[in-house]
Amino acid sequence: MQAPSVGGVRLPKGSGETIRLPRGASLTDFADKINANPASLVQVLFHLGEMITATASVSDEILELLGQEMNYQIQVVSPEEEDRELLGSFDISFGENHGGEEDLAARPPVVTVMGHVDHGKTRLLDTVRKANVRESESGGITQHIGAYQVPAELEGEERLITFIDTPGHEAFTAMRARGAKSTDIAIIVVAADDGVMPQTVEAINHAQAADVPIVVAVNKIDVEGANPAKVRQQLTEYNLVAEEYGGDTMFVDISAKQGTNIESLLEAVLLTADAALDLRANPDMEAQGVAIEAHLDRGRGPVATVLVQRGTLHVGDSIVAGDASGRVRRMLDEHGADITAATPSRPVQVIGFTSVPGAGDTFLVVDEDRVARQIADRRRARERNAELASRRKRVSLEDLDAALKETNTLNLIIKGDNSGTVEALEDALIKLDVGDEVELRVIHRGVGGITEGDINLAIADNVIVMGFNVRAEGKATELANREGVEIRYYSVIYQAIDEIEQALKGMLKPEYEEVELGRAEVRDVFKSSKFGTIAGCLVMGGEIRRNARGRLMRDSTVIQDNLPISSLRRFKDDVVEVREGYECGLTLGSYSDIKVGDVIETFEMREKPRA
CATH class of the missing domain: 2.40.30.10 (Translation factors)
Known part of the structure; x- marks a missing residue:
């Protein structure tokens, strides 16, 4: 059955059946599913106001628009589903424990340590592992995720616990969230002298969203002003009620610096794991x-x-x-x-x-x-394909003209020493909000040193290259210097974010505001063949400046706006400014309709600093 003609194009008409397409599919992929010619789909979209080639990745909205036009239900498959289907095509199932109950063996709990910056997470891990990694971190802030396995003792039996150390700075929300997803138990570290802080709440939310049991470590109990009871009270607002208050969350008062109660914390983790979780896995299957x-x-x-x-x-x-x-x-x-x-x-x-x-x-x-x-x-x-579809801006026939006009865009290439940091940095930069006038685009990101390929890409697209804990390799530095490509090096993430934010604000078109300078009342009007109409004025307030702008007001009504104060005199002398209480003569460009009693208000436009 043929579809009604759409802009002269005839296509197979669907009967409402569902077409499953991956995110970022092209019109060719769609055409294969319905046995149509891709060129005809291009024409249909053109008549619907969208200009897209047959092989370009298409956004979900356009696929759905095309489906509605042709009476098909378009179902965009999620990456997880698509991955499952992909693995299924290779006869692989992921995320299942193969075998029966008898094949499952106990495994150690995986613990994530989370909390506010500088509350002692890394110090706690140092104490647990009897090693010191904190000194090597820039600014004392953990920049990467690390994983470690440590022995602990419960009821005379030695057991293992796996710790994941997630970064504590607020820009690493994405990495912390990922840490929570791969974990069995979360230890929330709260400083007894500082209490619950914004990132503490953030960490609790991540853990609760991942449906992970929580153990609270109240750290720094040896510091002056420590108040563990206050921490327990504050955390009741977030549904973390201590066992001594009748709740089911284990709180342990510790000092990571002194090593106080660290064994009790590890015991609490094992007890929570035994009580709330069935930690078993099949060790005999493929990993x-x-x-x-x-x-x-x-x-x-x-x-x-x-x-x-x-x-x-x-x-x-x-x-x-x-x-x-x-x-x-x-x-x-x-x-x-x-x-x-x-x-x-x-x-x-x-x-x-x-x-x-x-x-x-x-x-x-x-x-x-x-x-x-x-x-x-x-x-x-x-x-x-999915990335191309999400980056592609929809350009319709109506707004093509606007799309062709130059926009302020800051293009970046991000290179870092590991993928988690690069991802977190990109995530933080994309979320910077400096208005709609300026756009930030990350055109490439990767792990490892800055290469000649990165510099060549930067030359082609007018890009700034960011290196996070990595440097440019020999020839890349020479090429960047020769071509004038800017490379910025960083080792602390919030420094990078601050500088990029300042750069974006610098790209915004300047905003101007009107600043009033002074007011003068016209006391007499003179006609001059050389200068035109001269207003004899008394300055009532502020000052009148030559070359400022003025507006003429009569009976509190603006008669003429944005007139230049083209000449300014006191008696026979040219002056730059005349202050309050003094008389002067001035001309408003070639404007001549000035009357006695008029008020001239002068102002200038000044650039307004961005917040």
Whole structure:
């Protein structure tokens, strides 16, 4: 059955059936599903006011618009569903414990330490791990996610606990949220002398949204002004009621600096895990889990910190994480020692990926390298299409003219030492709000040093390159200097955000405000063949300046606005300004309709500083 003609184009008419398309699909993908010619879909959209080529990635809204026009229900498949279908096509199921109850074995709890900046999260982990990583962090603020496994004792039995350290600065919301998603229990650290702060609330919200049990560590009890009871009281507002108040949340008063009650905190974690969770996984299946962090190491190539959630990861396994694939050539534990197998809840550094996975990407072991490459390639293509569709601005015939006009855009390339930081930095920058006049676009982001390819891309698109804890490589620096490409280096994230915000504000067109200078009353009017109409005035307030702007008012009504004070005299002398209480003669350009009793109000336009 043929569809009614749309702008002279005849197409197959749908009967309301559902067409499933991935995010960022093209018109060619749609045409394949309904056995139509892609060129005819291009024509239909043109008549609907949208100009799109057949192979370009299309936004969800346009797909739905086209579907309505042709009587099809368009269902845009979520990335998770699409991933499940993709894995299903390779006969792989993700996120399931294969086997029966008898195959499941107890695994250690995975704990995330969260809380407000400077409340002692990293100090607590230092004490737990008997190591000091805090000194190496810029500004004492954790910039990356790390994972560590430590032994603890409960009822005379030694057990293991896996800790994930998430960054504490507010710009790292995205990384903290990801930390909460891959965790079993959250430890919320609150300083006893400081109480509940904004990021404390944020951390609680992340943990509660992820439906994760919470243990509260009230830190700094040895500091003057510490008030643990006040912390307990404040947290009741967020549904965290201490056991001693009749609630079910365990509170432990600790001093991370002195090492006080650290064993009690670990016991509380194990007790909470035993009471609230069934922490078991099948260790005999092929490994699956999540990439906690990843970075590019100059000597070892891409290195990913992964958390095994089920199965056992072995050296030699073919592995795929997000759009990165490879073979596990080497595995290291948190102390840098080589290991050959990683069981559930074990964090390990994996060397052998061909590219850097994204922080938070799921990983899984597959039968052979070829399958891993195919899955990674399909995911990469899907993400590229979705990104192109989201970046593409809808340009209709009506607003084409406006779209062609130049807009103020700050283009950035972000390179960092690991994928989590780059992602968090991009997320924070995209959220900067400086109005609609200026746009920020991240045209490329990546892990590793700044390369010649990055500089060439910057030359083509007039871009600023940001390096976060990375530097430009030799020839890249020469090329940047030669071509005048600006490279900015940062090691603390909020410094980068502040500078970019200032740059965006600097790109805004200046705003001007009117500043009143003075008022003068016309006492006499003279006609001059040389100067035209001269107003003899008495300055009633402020000052009258030559070359300022003036408005003529009669009976409190504006007669003429924005007139120039083109000449200004006192007696026979030209002057620059005349102050209150003095008489003067002035002309308002070539304007001549001036009468005795008129008031001349002068002003100037000054640039208004941006907030």
